[in-house]
Amino acid sequence: MKLNLPEELDFIRAGRLPQKTTNERLDGKVCIITGATSGVGYEAAKELALAGASIVTINRNKEKSERLSIEIEKISGLKPKYFIADFSDLIQVRIATEEILHDYQKIDVLINNAGVHMTTRQLTKEGHEMAFCVNHLAPFLITSMLLKRMVESAPSRIIQINSEGHRFNGLDINDLIWENRRYKGIKGYGASKTAQLMTVWELHELLQNKGVSIIAMHPGAVKSNIGTNNGKLYNLYSKYLIQPLLKEAKISGEAIYYLAASKEMEGISGKFYNLTNEEIPAKHARDRELGKKIFQISKKLTNLDKEDVYEV
Numbered sequence: 670m671k672l673n674l675p676e677e678l679d680f681i682r683a684g685r686l687p688q689k690t691t692n693e694r695l696d697g698k699v700c701i702i703t704g705a706t707s708g709v710g711y712e713a714a715k716e717l718a719l720a721g722a723s724i725v726t727i728n729r730n731k732e733k734s735e736r737l738s739i740e741i742e743k744i745s746g747l748k749p750k751y752f753i754a755d756f757s758d759l760i761q762v763r764i765a766t767e768e769i770l771h772d773y774q775k776i777d778v779l780i781n782n783a784g785v786h787m788t789t790r791q792l793t794k795e796g797h798e799m800a801f802c803v804n805h806l807a808p809f810l811i812t813s814m815l816l817k818r819m820v821e822s823a824p825s826r827i828i829q830i831n832s833e834g835h836r837f838n839g840l841d842i843n844d845l846i847w848e849n850r851r852y853k854g855i856k857g858y859g860a861s862k863t864a865q866l867m868t869v870w871e872l873h874e875l876l877q878n879k880g881v882s883i884i885a886m887h888p889g890a891v892k893s894n895i896g897t898n899n900g901k902l903y904n905l906y907s908k909y910l911i912q913p914l915l916k917e918a919k920i921s922g923e924a925i926y927y928l929a930a931s932k933e934m935e936g937i938s939g940k941f942y943n944l945t946n947e948e949i950p951a952k953h954a955r956d957r958e959l960g961k962k963i964f965q966i967s968k969k970l971t972n973l974d975k976e977d978v979y980e981v
């Protein structure tokens with residue numbers, strides 16, 4: 670039955686569609702995935718490795734990263750290289766990205782996946798709101814620093830693991846650290862994902878005719894460790910009330926593989942996907958005037974405003 674829903678509810682239509690698949694090989698392709706030690710990123714790393722990709726991960730935990738690399742080597746024969754950075758510390762993120770630039774002359778796919786959901790307001794040591802820093806500023810910094818290398822490696826693809834949670838909004842460019850508002854977890858998450866989504870429209874424009882595509886995707890509502898940093902009560906609530914309603918994160922991994930590898934997605938850029946199906950994002954996230962402002966602010970907050978990373 671065809672649904673005629675208002676565009677705000679387009680996620681219901683997109684969420685009901687069958688998923689697209691591919692069996693395209695990725696042999697010889699370098700795929701960077703952030704936050705691959707659990708959930709969505711872990712499943713994506715496995716799918717891409719099984720298709721032959723050389724996996725490179727950026728995670729915060731060395732032991733988990735080593736375990737992941739050994740596991741992936743067992744299933745694919747190729748041992749992923751990992752770089753360590755806590756995304757709440759932009760200096761660590763910058764150092765890890767510089768190391769990647771040093772080690773990899775070609776980058777075919779970048780998947781910005783690492784993310785958090787905070788139920789309380791926390792500031793990073795550099796003074797950013799935690800979710801905004803981990804979900805938006807850190808991937809903004811990585812992507813910006815890798816742009817030239819990705820243009821040199823064209824055709825290449827950037828995938829932002831975003832969320833339907835961008836619909837909660839919460840983005841106020843005059844109060845990014847929630848000094849003048851009461852912090853609400855879903856609004857803080859919504860602010861970070863809105864900013865991350867707005868980056869897609871700006872970079873899509875910048876990368877026109879450069880052979881680099883950039884898209885964002887919602888990876889489904891799936892079982893993962895997200896939110897488990899929020900204490901015992903939240904974990905109980907999540908375990909008994911939320912997790913039973915969720916799907917297995919394998920569907921996210923399969924969808925990311927489709928977006929990263931399929932012929933159909935070649936050259937497709939500047940769009941938002943619900944798993945493998947295109948969807949209309951929330952109206953506030955399509956406000957290009959605000960998007961340009963948040964882009965400039967993000968450049969300043971990541972100390973990129975005096976660098977030439979966008980001259981691609």
Ligand SMILES: NC(=O)c1ccc[n+]([C@@H]2O[C@H](COP(=O)([O-])OP(=O)(O)OC[C@H]3O[C@@H](n4cnc5c(N)ncnc54)[C@H](OP(=O)(O)O)[C@@H]3O)[C@@H](O)[C@H]2O)c1
Pocket residue numbers: 703704705706707708709710728729730733754755756757781782783784785803830831832833834887888889890891892893894895896
């Ligand atoms: N699960 C869902 O239903 C859902 C829905 C919509 C969007 N998403 C998005 O999907 C992405 C992956 O989330 P997930 O659900 O798979 O959650 P997850 O299981 O908690 O995985 C998050 C990943 O990000 C890493 N990470 C968290 N904080 C970090 C930090 N400060 N520095 C570096 N890495 C950090 C985690 O590392 P550790 O293993 O060390 O904790 C882990 O590898 C996120 O961007 C999330 O917003 C998920």
